[in-house]
Amino acid sequence: MTTVRISDDALALACGADVIAEAFVAAGCTVERVSSWGMHWLEPLVEIDGSGWGPTGVDDVAAILAKTSDLSIGTIADHPFIAAQQRLTFARAGKTRPLSLDDYAATGGWAGLKRARMLASPDLIAEVIQSGLRGRGGAGFPAGIKWQTVAAAPGTRKYIVCNADEGDSGTFADRMLMEGDPFHLIEGMAIAAHAVGAAQGYIYVRSEYPHAIAKLKAALVLAEALIAPFRCEVRVGAGAYVCGEETSLLNSLEGKRGEVRAKPPLPAHQGLFGQPTVINNVLTLAAVPHILLEGGAAHYDSHGILRSKGTMPIQLAGNIKHGGLFETAFGITLRELIYDIGGGTFSGRPVKAVQVGGPLGAYLHPDQFDIVFDYEAYSAADALIGHGGIVVFDDTADMGKLARFAMEFCAAESCGKCTPCRIGSTRGVELIDRIRGRAQTSADPVAALPQMHNAAKHLRTHDENLQLLEDLCETMQYGSLCALGGFTPYPVRSALKHWPEDFGASS
Amino acid sequence: MTGEERLTEICAAHRGREGPLLPILHDVQSAFGCVDPAAERVIANALNLSRAEVHGVVSFYHDFTAEADPRPAIELCRAEACQARGVEALVEAAEHAAGERVRIKTVYCLGLCSAGPAARIGSQLHARLDRAALLELVQSA
Numbered sequence: 001m002t003t004v005r006i007s008d009d010a011l012a013l014a015c016g017a018d019v020i021a022e023a024f025v026a027a028g029c030t031v032e033r034v035s036s037w038g039m040h041w042l043e044p045l046v047e048i049d050g051s052g053w054g055p056t057g058v059d060d061v062a063a064i065l066a067k068t069s070d071l072s073i074g075t076i077a078d079h080p081f082i083a084a085q086q087r088l089t090f091a092r093a094g095k096t097r098p099l100s101l102d103d104y105a106a107t108g109g110w111a112g113l114k115r116a117r118m119l120a121s122p123d124l125i126a127e128v129i130q131s132g133l134r135g136r137g138g139a140g141f142p143a144g145i146k147w148q149t150v151a152a153a154p155g156t157r158k159y160i161v162c163n164a165d166e167g168d169s170g171t172f173a174d175r176m177l178m179e180g181d182p183f184h185l186i187e188g189m190a191i192a193a194h195a196v197g198a199a200q201g202y203i204y205v206r207s208e209y210p211h212a213i214a215k216l217k218a219a220l221v222l223a224e225a226l227i228a229p230f231r232c233e234v235r236v237g238a239g240a241y242v243c244g245e246e247t248s249l250l251n252s253l254e255g256k257r258g259e260v261r262a263k264p265p266l267p268a269h270q271g272l273f274g275q276p277t278v279i280n281n282v283l284t285l286a287a288v289p290h291i292l293l294e295g296g297a298a299h300y301d302s303h304g305i306l307r308s309k310g311t312m313p314i315q316l317a318g319n320i321k322h323g324g325l326f327e328t329a330f331g332i333t334l335r336e337l338i339y340d341i342g343g344g345t346f347s348g349r350p351v352k353a354v355q356v357g358g359p360l361g362a363y364l365h366p367d368q369f370d371i372v373f374d375y376e377a378y379s380a381a382d383a384l385i386g387h388g389g390i391v392v393f394d395d396t397a398d399m400g401k402l403a404r405f406a407m408e409f410c411a412a413e414s415c416g417k418c419t420p421c422r423i424g425s426t427r428g429v430e431l432i433d434r435i436r437g438r439a440q441t442s443a444d445p446v447a448a449l450p451q452m453h454n455a456a457k458h459l460r461t462h463d464e465n466l467q468l469l470e471d472l473c474e475t476m477q478y479g480s481l482c483a484l485g486g487f488t489p490y491p492v493r494s495a496l497k498h499w500p501e502d503f504g505a506s507s
Numbered sequence: 508m509t510g511e512e513r514l515t516e517i518c519a520a521h522r523g524r525e526g527p528l529l530p531i532l533h534d535v536q537s538a539f540g541c542v543d544p545a546a547e548r549v550i551a552n553a554l555n556l557s558r559a560e561v562h563g564v565v566s567f568y569h570d571f572t573a574e575a576d577p578r579p580a581i582e583l584c585r586a587e588a589c590q591a592r593g594v595e596a597l598v599e600a601a602e603h604a605a606g607e608r609v610r611i612k613t614v615y616c617l618g619l620c621s622a623g624p625a626a627r628i629g630s631q632l633h634a635r636l637d638r639a640a641l642l643e644l645v646q647s648a
Contacts, residue, residue, distance in 0.1 A: 011619050014632035040621040167616060169586030175618040200525075207533075207570055208617055210630040235526075241571030241615060255528030255554075257567040273525065316621060318591035323621025346592065355587055359615075389591055391588045391620065402587070409586075409615065415567075 001067065002029045005047040007100070009036035010211040015055065017044040023061045033080050035180025037094030038325030039081050042073065047094075052076040056468035082340065086303060087327045088172075088290045088311050092181045099218055101226075104183045110226060112289030112296070115364035116191045120293075121151055123336055124195045128288065131297040132309025137163055137244075137281030138357065138386040138483065140308075140375045143288075146278060149268040150196040153276035160192045160230075161253065161272060161279040165237050165244040168204060168358025170389030173313040174282035176325055178212035179207065187237050188285035190227040192278050201232035202213060202272070207239055242411040245482045246279045248415060259415045260482040283313055283388070304330035308374045318355075318391035319345045328373075335369040338392060349394035353402075353499070357386025359409050360487035362494035363399065384490065393423070399499035405431040406491040410484060421485025424476045428492065431472065433442075435465045435503050461502070469496070513538060514546055518553035528554060532571055540575030579648040580610040582627040583641075585603055588620035597624060597641050604645045611645075 004024045006017050015337060021031045034436055037045060042054030046064055052072040053064045063069035076094065087093065088229040096103035104110070115122050129144030162185065167175040177185060185256060187199045205213050216234045224231075229438045242259045243249045247261035250272050252316050271277025300310045308330035312384075314337060316323045321343035325493065338351060339345065343350055360382035364371065371377055378385050393402075407428035413420045447455035471487035496503060508516075513543075520582045521527040531550055535542050542565045544558075551561045565571045583601065585594055598611075605611050619625035621635040626644060635646060 010632055011622055011634060014619055014625060014634035015622060043622070128592040157606050166618065167614045170588045170620045171616075172618040172620055208614060208627070211632075235529065236570060238533070239614075240567065252529065253526050255564065259567075311648060317624075318588040318620065320621065359587060389588075389620070391591055393591045397591065402590070405587070405590070413615075 002048060003032060004029045005034045006044060007094070007177060008033035008426060009037040009043075009178075010209070011040055012043045012045070013038055013211070014194070015043045016057070016099070017234070018060055020044045020046065020056055020061065023058050027061055027065060029065070032097060035093050035096060035098050036176060037076060037082060038090065038176065039079065039322070040269065040324040041322050045076075045119040047076055050075050050077065052079070077447055081322060081324070081326070084341065085327050086311050086329050088300065088303075089177070089286050089313055090181075090325060090327045091183075091290070092184065093176070096181070098180050098182060098215055099209075099222065101183070101222055104181075108293075109183055109289075110187060112292035113187050113190050113194075113227075113336070114157040115294065116292045117193055121195055121197065124191070124292070125151060128195070128291060131291040132304070132307070133284065133287055133291060133300065133475040134308070135281060135503045136287070136312070136374065136387065137246075138285035138384065140385070143280060143284050145310075146268055147192065147195050148281070149266070149332070150198075150276045150278045153269050154277040157200070157273075157275045158196055158198040159272045159275055159277040160189050160198045160232075161250065161277055162189055162201065162203040162282060163244065163246060163249055163279055164175060164203050164209075164212070164282045165249060166209075167241040167244045167280070167389065168360075168387050168389055170317040170355065170358060170391035171308055171315050171387045172317070173315050173325060173388065175209055175212050177282055177286050177313075178209070179215050183223055184289060185282055185286050186219060186223050186227060187215075188288040189232060190230045191288050192280065192285060193230040196276070196278055198278065199229060199231065201231065202236050202253055204237060204243070204253055205234060206237040206243075226396075240415075242415045242482075245484060248482070250279070257415070259417045260331060260484075262481060283387075305372070305374055307376060312373065312385070312388050314373070315387075315389045316342045316392075317389060318393045319347055320390075320392040321346050330373050332373050333370050334364065334373070334390075335371075337390060338369065342392065345392060345394045347394045347396075349396065351392055352395040352397050353393045353399060353495075355391045355491065358386040358389050358391070359406060360384070360483060360490060361386050361389075362490040363402070364494070365496065365498040382490065382494065384487065398502055399495040400432065400436045400502035403435070403492045403495040403503075406488055407432060407493075410488040414484060418479070418481040418485060420476045420479035421488070424472055424485065425488060428469070428472055428476075428488075429466060432492075432503075433471050435469065437463065466496070466503070481491050510539065511549060512547075514549040515553065518550060528561070530557075532565060536571050540577070541572045541610075543573055551630045576610060577637065578608065578610045579628070580612050581605070581644060581648055582612045582614040582617070584615065584619070584623060584625045584627075585613045586615040586620075588616070589623035589625060592623040594624035594636075597638055600638055601641050601645055603640050609645055609648045
């Protein structure tokens with residue numbers, strides 16, 4: 001009997017994978033639901049004996065079984081999109097059934113945890129430091145140093161918290177890992193728990209990911225005995241983007257409003273319920289089992305460039321022909337990612353802009369596409385890697401509108417704790433509207449009061465409005481408590497710098 | 508079972524957990540379609556919190572609502588990646604077709620960014636939406 005492998009990843013389901021699977025069952029095949037290879041433009045992807053067909057519809061089933069379908073992509077593992085990758089974190093993508101403990105163990109699962117448990121805490125942490133692993137959530141803080149701090153912090157209880165509140169547009173690596181390889185994340189958390197002496201872990205998943213929540217809950221039941229005495233629980237977010245910020249996430253876990261906390265104290269010293277807490281992103285924790293293999297730390301360190309070590313699961317999204325998950329060592333250029341791997345835009349039109357790092361990331365102009373994927377190179381260009389999401393826009397994009405959207409998004413999602421973010425984002429929307437509409441607004445009655453010595457008494461000109469927007473961005477960038485208000489100026493300023501014509505500069 | 512009994516039961520089910528408020532609110536929202544002031548009072552009593560504290564949490568998160576909305580809801584992603592794939596051009600037609608019968612709710616990101624525009628109805632996901640496909644979703648909702 002033919003065995004057909006079809007993904008049960010949320011994206012494959014959204015593209016109709018269930019219907020295809022049913023059709024193959026009706027045709028007398030055995031269907032195995034596996035994780036996704038990450039070639040999203042080919043979903044639903046059908047695999048028989050290593051060969052692939054996609055994107056498939058119900059009508060293609062007969063032709064695929066007769067091997068006459070023109071949707072064939074040949075051997076999946078040899079596909080250029082897959083062959084060009086260096087998959088460490090996503091080594092199992094497309095190859096295993098997500099909730100099969102047998103599949104997981106047969107592909108090297110639990111080996112990292114087994115070896116970690118034979119190591120003393122300082123030796124284990126030394127290996128994580130040696131690997132050069134940095135936090136994959138966006139800030140890029142060395143993971144080993146964070147663990148060391150928690151291990152050394154005095155406390156009766158310690159916690160491992162996994163930040164799976166993947167709210168950035170253009171990112172889906174956390175979702176794919178949780179749905180496709182949940183045991184891998186759990187193993188990483190169990191290793192972290194052993195390293196710092198924590199007994200309890202929480203995975204905070206956003207409510208927009210019901211499939212990931214279900215998979216993780218099922219996986220935790222199956223793995224309960226294997227990770228004991230460590231216990232772990234899934235907690236579901238409630239639609240607040242700001243809860244991806246670590247201190248806000250901790251407040252949310254405690255059952256409070258998801259407001260950002262001032263730092264210090266760092267979560268490593270006083271985190272969840274005031275106890276020392278390791279809080280890491282899904283991808284950071286999922287990189288750990290590989291690092292803890294014999295020689296794994298040195299292998300991980302051998303990838304990447306300068307201070308950006310290891311591999312990054314990069315997510316190609318938006319208006320791109322070949323979108324999906326591309327894990328590779330740091331050092332690849334944006335040009336290679338967008339044109340050689342991504343195949344340019346999905347619409348076939350020229351690329352106008354690329355946003356890297358989610359809604360708070362800068363818009364990069366095609367002139368900047370030689371920038372290499374590296375934390376420091378991006379921050380030198382006033383941009384950020386963030387969570388590794390790349391959103392491509394074609395030449396129909398209105399950058400002024402996108403800059404406005406960045407402010408609008410910040411206003412909608414601000415936790416309200418600090419003034420630059422709460423008020424600044426709303427004033428930013430109004431200001432961009434004035435700049436773009438060139439609307440003749442009457443002089444502000446408050447600004448006209450005699451005690452407002454510094455306020456302009458006349459109607460601001462276009463240039464004065466732009467200067468005001470610059471000032472506002474600076475206030476938000478340096479005056480906000482967290483990255484939401486602090487990084488919202490990145491998309492705004494970059495759009496203003498590279499595409500002034502979209503703000504009405506040419507007229 | 509009365510509403511209050513059901514609420515007490517939900518609160519009791521989460522007793523002993525660390526930070527039980529959000530799990531309780533999720534269960535209440537899914538059982539009643541909302542977390543109204545009466546429910547806030549019961550939850551506050553059960554957790555020994557003030558009503559203001561519970562209300563503060565309920566009003567902070569987008570997922571909790573003070574009033575139930577019985578209409579079917581389509582959550583349409585309008586974040587950057589879906590904008591890049593043209594979701595904005597579909598919004599007006601979808602809202603027109605939805606009228607008062609269906610609620611079109613904006614969400615920011617369903618994690619299907621390489622295959623947008625995307626939408627969600629409950630746990631049912633839909634990707635690569637064009638005008639016709641989205642209108643069909645609205646009509647069959």
